[in-house]
Amino acid sequence: PILRQIPCLAMLFCISPMLAAFGQQQPLQTLLVGIDHRDAVSLDGDWHYLVDQFPFRALYTDSGAINDRGYGRNTHPNIASGAHNDEYDFATAPTLKVPGDWNTQVPQLFNYEGVVFYEKDFDAQPKPGARTFLHIGAANYRSHVWVNQKRVCDHEGGFTPFDCEVTGVLHAGSNYVVVGVDATRLVDGIPSTRYDWFNYGGLTRDVSLVTLPAAFIDDYDVHLTHGATWQPGNTELSGYVHVLDAPAGTAVTLSIPEAGVHASLKTDADGNAAFAVKASKLALWSPESPRLYKVSMASGADKLTDEIGFRDIRVEGTRILLNGKAVFLKGANVHAEAPIRGGRANNDQDVAVIFGALKELNANFVRMAHYPHDERMTRAADRNGVMVWSEIPNWQQIAFDRPEVYVKDVAMLKETIRRDRNKASVILWSVSNETPNNSTRTAFLTNLANEARRLDPTRPITSAFDTEHIKDGVGTLDDPFTNALDVIGINEYLGWYTGAPEAADSVRWILPRKPLIMSEFGSEAKAGNHGPATQRWTEEQQASVYKHQFAMLSKISELRGMTPWVLFDFRSTTRNIPVLQDGYNRKGLLSEDGKKKQSFFLLQQAYKDNAVGKP
Ligand code: GCB
Known part of the structure; x- marks a missing residue:
């Protein structure tokens, strides 16, 4: 309250009360590994945008909470007659290209470090038993995502991807997504308020929708076994394939045909199928010969093929x-x-x-x-x-x-x-x-x-x-x-x-x-x-x-x-x-x-x- 009565000496002091409520940690969003090797429907292209200028009333309530009664509802103003209502409209708003920072697309936004809302309509045909995720490659710096009026996720961090589950929120036909992106620098941000680069805001990387079966491969790790036993010509691969929401004992296959690897695995109670398999004829990845292998994983109705190289990296004394x-x-x-x-x-x-x-x-x-x-x-x-x-x-x-x-x-x-x-x-x-x-x-x-x-x-x-x-x-x-x-x-x-x-x-x-x-x-x-x-x-x-x-x-x-x-x-x-x-x-x-x-x-x-x- 005191802060309201004194002039804002710095942006930081003005906005800190509003941000206080954000102090609770957001849960880690799902992150689908290898999404660029899956069939996804791209949502890149033109998105409508509206600037929510400080004090960011459309994104935050007066107490600093995320405003679920704001632009995320994507309502349209009643222009003809009747009661007065919301004063924003994505349908007639200008557009920004996604992926893309707003700074280099709109001259007036070149130095803008606040909130911009993005909106896009898209078609969906949800199938029973399938799950759909909205993938955001990166949004700088904090983002809050609504699909068909429901907030589906919040994320902090400008350079890492996240996936919001939208199963159950989608309906057949036209749907919409609204993302409020806040590029405000934060004292408790990573990075913090000072840094020697440009604070490009917005949906800076690809956005897509990916549809998966009820249980699916969300994470995997396939690498050359690391340890004292490693020998060229006598190699082993190890790691895990994780199947999200799979009961214990779910079958998983891992195959790397060019390396002669075909393994049948089973998940444990956490959905994890750990493995260690001999792969003695591997050509190892190196700058001189950056060999990548097609690695296919499958479980139930889900399958995925990535391209992965195998190599050993270690430190010995002062050598790498x-x-x-x-x-x-x-x-x-x-x-x-x-x-x-x-x-x-x-x-x-x-x-x-x-x-x-x-x-x-x-x-x-x-x-x-x-x-x-x-x-x-x-x-x-x-x-x-x-x-x-x-x-x-x-x-x-x-x-x-x-x-x-x-x-x-x-x-x-x-x-x-x-x-x-x-x-x-x-x-x-x-x-x-x-x-x-x-x-x-x-x-x-x-x-x-x-x-x-x-x-x-x-x-x-x-x-x-x-x-x-x-x-x-x-x-x-x-x-x-x-x-x-x-x-x-x-x-x-x-x-x-x-x-x-x-x-x-x-x-x-x-x-x-x-x-x-x-x-x-x-x-x-x-x-x-x-x-x-x-x-x-x-x-x-x-x-x-x-x-x-x-x-x-x-x-x-x-x-x-x-x-x-x-x-x-x-x-x-x-x-x-x-x-x-x-x-x-x-x-x-x-x-x-x-x-x-x-x-x-x-x-x-x-x-x-x-x-x-x-x-
Ligand atoms: C540094 C920083 C780098 C700066 C650079 C510079 O030490 O790590 O981020 O850009 O110096 O040019 O001053």
């Missing part, structure tokens, strides 16, 4: 072993920003441009910063033989002191791992980027790293650390959170945020005895801006930073990979130097419209010659 062989990770950071056209990357074309650039660079690795990207990206990585660092958006200042943030973080981690655990390309789960070194943070992230390891014991866990404090020519990483990790990432910007580029030449590093990935370095350059190497913002200065970084990196004995920041220039709300930045972070090896800078060619050559770092 892929299929028992030490590897050096030659990579780059990538944001989910569509090159050329701009906006959130979410279609085959965007993914082809990004992977085209990575392959041209001679990269075998990519850090998908700083959150899970569209599933097309990890699929493309599987096919292209590019290893992946996958991250959840614990970026810098997160409200680590709030228990509800930990609950949300675990939900996000689960969604990320569940969606991508069958991707051979994904070799690392990262739980954070540049978080402050204090005991609250360390306890929080140590628990989260352990949770990641519990959810997936087959992959190493990592995080990126910020070491701006390189003193007297010595770089150190003295952070207790490193104890919880298998692989260490370090972000440093010698030659840009600190010191001159050549200072790197004489820096010595004192590091934990774990594999190190230099997960960020670089400097800003506007493509086409030329001058002496000492002049900031030129391609020459950026190239000079890279040269001196290579000299430094070559001397770090623990170095097992590098991902300079960043492949393409990307939009960020914090980069506001006119002419030079114009709203873009310019640390790209390429500009946002695909112009290669000098640094691109330098790195391309270094990767070709394996000039920096050893496996």
Whole structure:
């Protein structure tokens, strides 16, 4: 109440009472694994939209609850006569393309970080005994979904998919779905309120409807058995196929014809059919030979075929072993920003441009910063033989002191791992980027790293650390959170945020005895801006930073990979130097419209010659 009487100093303080009621954790929504390999009815295309401007009366009630008497009802105003009624109408509202952020589609919404409602009509013919799910690939940041006036789900998190069950709500003929998407930054959000990228709002990834039998395969994990017994040529596959709502003893088949695997399994009381089967003639997945196998699973009336690669990834001392062989990770950071056209990357074309650039660079690795990207990206990585660092958006200042943030973080981690655990390309789960070194943070992230390891014991866990404090020519990483990790990432910007580029030449590093990935370095350059190497913002200065970084990196004995920041220039709300930045972070090896800078060619050559770092 007091807050109502004082002017809003910041958006944050104005909206906090309203959001208080949202503090209770929403249950984890269903998440159907391998949905892109199922027959789904796409709901992509034109959706009507209405902006619900602050104080977001259509989405939230005055007490902060979700308003089920608002736009979710999709009523139409009585224009002719009779009682006054609702003052909105989707039927005559303009449209937005889905998938797509609203920012790059409607000039007036470019900087809008509030609520937009989406509506779409669709036809359905529900069949008795069948179940239907509405799949949302991602909606940034919170979303509330109504189908035919009933709220079917709520979801928080801008980069992971969720599936809302709509069985029983659908009827034969025309139906509608309304989604209220709120892109407001939250102190207790993940990420929190400050971050160096653009807050693209809306239904940013594909939306579809999928119809399944009463009991169906919702989750599976098929991987090369991980453990001390692993030997090339003597391989075994293990994992599980989970059948949702199946009674114990339900039959499940798993077959990988090209690998000679045909297994008949039975579910346990939880619907889980665990397995371990010999598959000794497997061709293992690697960047040189990214072999994928057709993996078919069936149970009752449900069947599904995915394409999965098999490989072993592990850490031994300071080395990273892929299929028992030490590897050096030659990579780059990538944001989910569509090159050329701009906006959130979410279609085959965007993914082809990004992977085209990575392959041209001679990269075998990519850090998908700083959150899970569209599933097309990890699929493309599987096919292209590019290893992946996958991250959840614990970026810098997160409200680590709030228990509800930990609950949300675990939900996000689960969604990320569940969606991508069958991707051979994904070799690392990262739980954070540049978080402050204090005991609250360390306890929080140590628990989260352990949770990641519990959810997936087959992959190493990592995080990126910020070491701006390189003193007297010595770089150190003295952070207790490193104890919880298998692989260490370090972000440093010698030659840009600190010191001159050549200072790197004489820096010595004192590091934990774990594999190190230099997960960020670089400097800003506007493509086409030329001058002496000492002049900031030129391609020459950026190239000079890279040269001196290579000299430094070559001397770090623990170095097992590098991902300079960043492949393409990307939009960020914090980069506001006119002419030079114009709203873009310019640390790209390429500009946002695909112009290669000098640094691109330098790195391309270094990767070709394996000039920096050893496996
Ligand atoms: C960092 C962050 C990254 C930023 C980058 C920069 O350390 O991890 O998200 O965009 O620096 O350009 O400052």
